[in-house]
Amino acid sequence: MTSKPTAIIIGAGFTGCALAYDLTLRGFSVTVVERGEICSGTSGRTHGLLHSGGRYCVNDQEAATECIEENIILRRIAKQCMEFNQGMAIAITEEELNFKEKYQEGAENCGIPVRWMKPAEILSMEPAVNPKVLGGFEIPDGTFDPLRLGLAFAASAKNRGAVILPFHQVDGIIVDGQSNVTGIKVCNRHTNKSANIKADIVINATGAWAGKIAALAGVNVPVIPTPGVMVAFNQRLVNRPLNRLDLPGDGDILLPQRRMVVIGTTSFEVEEVDFIPIDASQVQQMVERAAEMVPAVMNAAWRGSYMSARPLIQSGSDGRSLSRTFKCYNHEADQGLKGFVTITGGKATTCRVMAEKTADLVCSKFNIKSPCRTSEFELDSYRTYYEAKTDQ
Amino acid sequence: MKTETWNITTAIPRQRQGEPTPHWQDFHLEINPEKTVLDAIEMIWANHDRSLTYRHACHHSTCGACGMRVNGVEKLTCITTIRSVTKDNGSIRVEPLRNFPVVSDLVVDFTQFFQNLERMHATQVAENQQSYLPYESNEKDSLNLERLVDCIECGLCVSACPVALTDKAYMGPASLAGLQQSLAANIDGVNMDLADYEEGAWRCHSAYECSAVCPSNVEPGFRIMDLRKQLMRKNFKKWFGNKENQA
Numbered sequence: 001m002t003s004k005p006t007a008i009i010i011g012a013g014f015t016g017c018a019l020a021y022d023l024t025l026r027g028f029s030v031t032v033v034e035r036g037e038i039c040s041g042t043s044g045r046t047h048g049l050l051h052s053g054g055r056y057c058v059n060d061q062e063a064a065t066e067c068i069e070e071n072i073i074l075r076r077i078a079k080q081c082m083e084f085n086q087g088m089a090i091a092i093t094e095e096e097l098n099f100k101e102k103y104q105e106g107a108e109n110c111g112i113p114v115r116w117m118k119p120a121e122i123l124s125m126e127p128a129v130n131p132k133v134l135g136g137f138e139i140p141d142g143t144f145d146p147l148r149l150g151l152a153f154a155a156s157a158k159n160r161g162a163v164i165l166p167f168h169q170v171d172g173i174i175v176d177g178q179s180n181v182t183g184i185k186v187c188n189r190h191t192n193k194s195a196n197i198k199a200d201i202v203i204n205a206t207g208a209w210a211g212k213i214a215a216l217a218g219v220n221v222p223v224i225p226t227p228g229v230m231v232a233f234n235q236r237l238v239n240r241p242l243n244r245l246d247l248p249g250d251g252d253i254l255l256p257q258r259r260m261v262v263i264g265t266t267s268f269e270v271e272e273v274d275f276i277p278i279d280a281s282q283v284q285q286m287v288e289r290a291a292e293m294v295p296a297v298m299n300a301a302w303r304g305s306y307m308s309a310r311p312l313i314q315s316g317s318d319g320r321s322l323s324r325t326f327k328c329y330n331h332e333a334d335q336g337l338k339g340f341v342t343i344t345g346g347k348a349t350t351c352r353v354m355a356e357k358t359a360d361l362v363c364s365k366f367n368i369k370s371p372c373r374t375s376e377f378e379l380d381s382y383r384t385y386y387e388a389k390t391d392q
Numbered sequence: 393m394k395t396e397t398w399n400i401t402t403a404i405p406r407q408r409q410g411e412p413t414p415h416w417q418d419f420h421l422e423i424n425p426e427k428t429v430l431d432a433i434e435m436i437w438a439n440h441d442r443s444l445t446y447r448h449a450c451h452h453s454t455c456g457a458c459g460m461r462v463n464g465v466e467k468l469t470c471i472t473t474i475r476s477v478t479k480d481n482g483s484i485r486v487e488p489l490r491n492f493p494v495v496s497d498l499v500v501d502f503t504q505f506f507q508n509l510e511r512m513h514a515t516q517v518a519e520n521q522q523s524y525l526p527y528e529s530n531e532k533d534s535l536n537l538e539r540l541v542d543c544i545e546c547g548l549c550v551s552a553c554p555v556a557l558t559d560k561a562y563m564g565p566a567s568l569a570g571l572q573q574s575l576a577a578n579i580d581g582v583n584m585d586l587a588d589y590e591e592g593a594w595r596c597h598s599a600y601e602c603s604a605v606c607p608s609n610v611e612p613g614f615r616i617m618d619l620r621k622q623l624m625r626k627n628f629k630k631w632f633g634n635k636e637n638q639a
Contacts (some may be wrong), residue, residue: 036445036447036448037447037448037449037457037499038449039449039455040447040448040449040457043449044448044449044450044451044455044457045449045450045451045452048454079517080516080517081516081517081540082517082540083517083537083538083539083540084538085537085538085539143540145450145454145455145516145540146449146450146454146455147449147450147454147455147456147457148455148516150449167445167495167496167499188409189443189445189496190408190409190445190495190496190499191408191409191410191496192408192443230452232452232453232454236539239520239537239539240537256539257452257454257540258454258539258540258541258542258544258608259542259608259609260452260453260454262452274438275434275435275437275438275439280395303452303453303471304428304451304452304453304470304471305452306450306451306452306470307451381510383506383507383509383510384510385506386502386503386505386506386507387503387506387507387510
């Protein structure tokens with residue numbers, strides 16, 4: 001038997017964990033290194049909306065189609081950490097009501113099943129909604145637990161042989177004299193000991209940090225960390241995720257999470273992503289806007305507020321575009337650096353297909369023909385991540 | 393959010409993996425008292441000492457990763473404000489959870505904890521009705537809906553439990569509460585016999601420290617007592633039930 005090709009994945013967010021699972025199934029020997037705990041960057045701090053694609057069905061239909069396809073798959077393979085009660089896109093203003101036809105047409109184009117509901121039906125299903133609601137669509141949105149989604153992919157990878165090393169920080173990318181990436185220099189933060197790990201290919205799956213890791217290898221990834229703020233309130237005011245029947249904007253998502261509701265979000269650009277302070281004025285504006293959907297938000301006890309930095313991609317880059325929503329950079333084709341690939345952008349709902357496309361590219365480099373199988377079966381229990389001890 | 397700034401000292405026991413004992417280190421911070429203890433820890437890591445290790449993920453009390461002991465009390469640090477644990481020019485002591493092996497600094501090993509929960513078939517998703525405590529009023533409008541249950545598996549209950557402190561073999565409040573819930577939800581493979589042994593439901597001394605520190609309304613103490621009630625009922629039937637039923 002010939003030995004398996006070896007791959008290192010940098011970053012154990014949703015994409016890194018899903019990619020570890022995908023590549024392991026396709027016959028790679030995979031090691032994942034992550035600076036902190038699993039999902040301790042952007043992934044853990046997502047609001048947890050399983051997108052139906054409704055949010056994007058008018059202005060970004062490619063993304064919307066991807067969302068509904070992945071929504072259906074994740075509902076099947078990751079139901080262990082997900083509540084699925086459908087969601088709503090509701091109209092509060094006349095202007096939003098006038099958006100109805102466009103929205104319906106967009107949803108139909110993207111294959112998103114929607115059903116129009118009159119105000120009485122909406123209020124009987126979700127009594128906390130603003131009584132001034134003018135109508136809305138029922139859409140197949142859901143809510144997931146962020147850490148457990150990451151852990152479920154990580155567990156499924158680990159149980160099939162992947163080595164996952166949280167608290168391991170990458171200090172360097174090793175490049176030989178012929179522009180080949182041959183491995184990484186990594187520091188075990190539990191012991192403060194450094195080591196080199198060799199691999200046939202290194203994949204940078206660090207999302208908002210992708211530019212920084214790529215710079216270690218001397219290549220450029222034009223990712224712009226774009227944080228948004230979210231606020232959690234100490235009351236489960238609704239049982240279904242609510243969106244505004246409008247183009248995406250600030251404070252237009254409100255979703256249940258255990259005994260809370262979480263509202264999101266805003267959007268601004270930063271350079272430094274390791275610690276992002278919260279802008280109080282942004283929070284206030286967002287809360288007021290969310291209260292237009294559910295007025296009780298104004299009286300609910302505040303539980304916590306937090307930031308999550310989306311990895312948005314600068315347009316007009318020279319990367320190999322797989323879709324509008326995420327990008328897989330083949331640095332060999334772009335900058336002549338062999339054995340190094342970057343995946344960034346995208347959203348939690350599409351993490352599995354991001355991993356699939358990246359694994360397709362990686363497999364093509366090794367002339368491996370095995371197809372993606374991550375949508376075929378349910379993920380292992382996220383708790384089994386803590387079972388087999390394959391740590392160093 | 394007020395724009396007040398406090399000066400605080402944060403004391404943290406530092407320990408690399410393999411070192412037998414930790415040494416304490418103080419960090420001085422200027423911080424808005426409305427920020428959380430986890431914000432303070434993250435600020436220390438970002439601005440003062442990149443070698444500090446700690447667990448965190450969601451920052452809004454749904455994942456359960458950031459449990460620590462703050463001034464000797466178990467807290468979910470992402471929802472614990474600085475104002476609630478100290479004063480201006482005051483200090484806080486942040487330690488890893490008790491009754492778990494420390495890996496390094498504030499990071500503890502959850503392996504045994506999750507294995508116990510898995511053995512109990514504890515579920516993360518249940519019907520809406522079953523996700524609330526039995527004595528809470530159930531709303532009719534939530535029929536046929538499901539939701540993520542309250543337990544976020546943060547381990548605070550195990551850290552606070554005086555029995556877990558003295559008996560390493562004790563199954564612990566989280567797993568017992570998990571079993572009580574999976575029984576109620578009729579999860580496949582669940583049987584109350586899983587807790588019917590000395591280190592299971594019978595080991596609890598009803599100190600209720602678990603319920604006192606639970607940040608997520610699980611009430612493990614209540615659930616353990618409910619589990620015992622069910623076990624008593626079953627055992628009484630077994631011991632004293634009529635002969636036809638025994639055959």
